[in-house]
Amino acid sequence: MDEKKKIDLELAMTALSQQTKRLLDGHKPTVASILPTVVNLMQAAENINSIHGSQKKQMIIDTLGNYISDEIKDDLPDSDYRDLMMYVNFVLPELIDTFISIDKKEIIIKVSKAVKSCFPCCSTKK
Helix, strand or coil, X not given: CCHHHHHHHHHHHHHHHHHHHHHHCCCCCCCCCCHHHHHHHHHHHHCCCCCCHHHHHHXXXXXXXHHHHHHHHHHCCHHHHHHHHHHHHXXXXXXXXXXXXXXXXXXXXXXXXXXXXXXHHHCXXX
């Protein structure tokens, strides 16, 4: 990796780390509550032009993992810490890929059809 790319990567990691701290300030993330933070970090990483998509994904995962390990580990029960780290390391990579596929319209979710099939009483057709 050339020196400029290394510096860009370090600056991007620092920016994402600061954003993570701002987003989660005063809150202990849970498996359920971390998704909005992931989406926000994905949007921020999208603006980093000096690195590729897989590097951006890894940067988001590393940023969240580092935040959990460095900032809040001592405030969490061991089981919660393990659950969060498992989620970050094993679920988030696939989830980020799914979000990207939806954004690229590779996966199309037709919400209205799903709602109609689950709640036929709400359908406008009679």
